[in-house]
Amino acid sequence: MSDTVPNQPADSGMVSECKVDGPFWGALKRDLLLSYRRKSDLVNPLIFFLMVATLFPLGVSPDPGFLADVAPGVVWVAALLATLLSMDSLFRSDFEDGTLEQILLSPQPLYMVVLAKVLAHWMLTGLPLTLLAPLLGVMLFLPADGMSGLVISLLLGTPTLSLVGAIGAALTVGLRKGGVLISLLVLPLYIPVLIFGSAAVQGAVTGLPLGGYFAILGAMLSLGLVMAPLAIGAALRISVSG
Amino acid sequence: MAEKKWMPRWFYQLASPRWCYEITGKLLPIFAIAAVATLLVGTIWALAFAPADYQQGNSFRIIYIHVPASILAQSCYMMMAVAGAIGLIWKMKVADMVAKACAPIGATIAILSLATGAIWGKPTWGSWWVWDARLTSMLILLFLYLGIIALNSAIENAQTAAQSTAVLALVGLVNIPIIKYSVDWWNTLHQPATFTLTERPAMPSEMWVPLLVMVIGFYCFFAVAMMLRLRNEIIQRERRSSWVRDLITG
Numbered sequence: 294m295s296d297t298v299p300n301q302p303a304d305s306g307m308v309s310e311c312k313v314d315g316p317f318w319g320a321l322k323r324d325l326l327l328s329y330r331r332k333s334d335l336v337n338p339l340i341f342f343l344m345v346a347t348l349f350p351l352g353v354s355p356d357p358g359f360l361a362d363v364a365p366g367v368v369w370v371a372a373l374l375a376t377l378l379s380m381d382s383l384f385r386s387d388f389e390d391g392t393l394e395q396i397l398l399s400p401q402p403l404y405m406v407v408l409a410k411v412l413a414h415w416m417l418t419g420l421p422l423t424l425l426a427p428l429l430g431v432m433l434f435l436p437a438d439g440m441s442g443l444v445i446s447l448l449l450g451t452p453t454l455s456l457v458g459a460i461g462a463a464l465t466v467g468l469r470k471g472g473v474l475i476s477l478l479v480l481p482l483y484i485p486v487l488i489f490g491s492a493a494v495q496g497a498v499t500g501l502p503l504g505g506y507f508a509i510l511g512a513m514l515s516l517g518l519v520m521a522p523l524a525i526g527a528a529l530r531i532s533v534s535g
Numbered sequence: 536m537a538e539k540k541w542m543p544r545w546f547y548q549l550a551s552p553r554w555c556y557e558i559t560g561k562l563l564p565i566f567a568i569a570a571v572a573t574l575l576v577g578t579i580w581a582l583a584f585a586p587a588d589y590q591q592g593n594s595f596r597i598i599y600i601h602v603p604a605s606i607l608a609q610s611c612y613m614m615m616a617v618a619g620a621i622g623l624i625w626k627m628k629v630a631d632m633v634a635k636a637c638a639p640i641g642a643t644i645a646i647l648s649l650a651t652g653a654i655w656g657k658p659t660w661g662s663w664w665v666w667d668a669r670l671t672s673m674l675i676l677l678f679l680y681l682g683i684i685a686l687n688s689a690i691e692n693a694q695t696a697a698q699s700t701a702v703l704a705l706v707g708l709v710n711i712p713i714i715k716y717s718v719d720w721w722n723t724l725h726q727p728a729t730f731t732l733t734e735r736p737a738m739p740s741e742m743w744v745p746l747l748v749m750v751i752g753f754y755c756f757f758a759v760a761m762m763l764r765l766r767n768e769i770i771q772r773e774r775r776s777s778w779v780r781d782l783i784t785g
Contacts, residue, residue: 460706
């Protein structure tokens with residue numbers, strides 16, 4: 294009989310590389326790389342974000358005083374809609390080419406993979422939106438005092454939007470026309486983030502202490518980080534098996 | 536070796552669509568009679584015999600529809616989410632069907648609550664709608680119901696639809712307290728809850744006893760509507776089984 298030890302790694306270098314990679318970093322790297330190779334898709338939510346904000350002065354009133362009043366809400370609603378718009382494609386291509394099925398079948402913890410995918414999505418939409426937001430603030434005459442509140446609230450709020458939106462994306466990924474449906478499912482769940490996000494900006498404009506708003510946005514983010522990947526994983530399993 | 540039972544027997548029996556169909560058939564007339572009786576007594580008592588409010592006069596009487604509808608709309612969501620969870624965890628078909636039956640009823644009751652609220656708001660606050668915390672959170676509850684109904688009808692496979700809806704209902708259940716408090720802190724004008732379990736109502740008993748009767752009546756009505764929808768759903772989904780064929784062909 295052969296005296297070779299089973300389960301011995303063929304190449305120890307590869308094993309250590311796998312450890313460094315892990316399911317989380319592997320999924321994150323893959324998603325970022327895939328998006329980087331289709332750069333035009335990356336800019337679309339940002340252009341949408343700018344366009345929506347342009348509609349308000351045109352549609353309602355270009356008066357600087359009025360715009361300054363509505364700016365916190367408008368920027369937040371525009372960010373929310375831009376996130377929502379990009380949500381549908383989160384799992385779509387993976388579902389269509391069968392990658393999603395392989396992810397579900399793989400022994401890697403689904404929680405980490407899902408978390409990595411959502412993080413990649415946020416880095417490509419939520420983060421650029423946050424960085425672009427001060428420009429919109431200037432366009433809408435948001436007082437300079439409100440800028441810090443705007444950026445920090447978006448920084449804390451947009452990951453929650455990505456996490457909650459991913460639940461909707463996971464539920465509708467098996468459907469041919471998920472676009473409108475996903476908004477119906479997700480928008481009601483976005484309301485708390487919108488309320489505290491825009492309230493933080495209002496508070497920053499009027500010079501109120503902002504700790505409370507940021508604490509609540511942070512609490513919602515923590516809850517989302519812990520719970521949402523579970524719901525996303527369950528929804529993906531249902532969608533793929535159905 | 537005796538098998539250890541974790542749940543009472545009726546819980547397992549509920550998993551059988553046939554048993555469920557039969558038991559709801561027996562319960563249905565009881566709840567129907569109770570619903571008609573309590574709603575009739577409650578309505579007449581409320582509209583004719585309960586004293587008028589010293590500030591709002593007779594316009595306050597819409598409370599006898601508005602409050603039960605609002606309570607029921609919320610309980611109905613709870614029931615839908617719990618039934619959905621049972622369906623997800625124990626893979627119980629009947630629980631899925633209960634959850635599916637709850638959604639349209641809950642949505643309708645939520646619309647009733649909003650409509651009666653608007654009608655009451657006009658004479659009391661001077662406008663049909665105000666962006667107040669409780670109104671807004673009820674509106675969001677309606678949106679959640681509509682999302683669940685939309686998702687359920689978009690998925691063709693009944694089992695997948697039930698599971699997806701259950702996940703969404705559970706996510707909504709976690710979110711409802713968050714929505715409620717966020718909206719509460721955002722803006723409020725509405726009076727606080729009329730009924731709480733822990734305190735005596737602030738109104739005299741001649742006013743709240745008929746209200747209690749109406750609440751019970753609404754719950755009985757909900758039970759009747761839910762069972763009718765459930766039985767319909769059972770028959771439809773089990774149409775290929777022999778007992779349904781026997782039932783239909785007589």
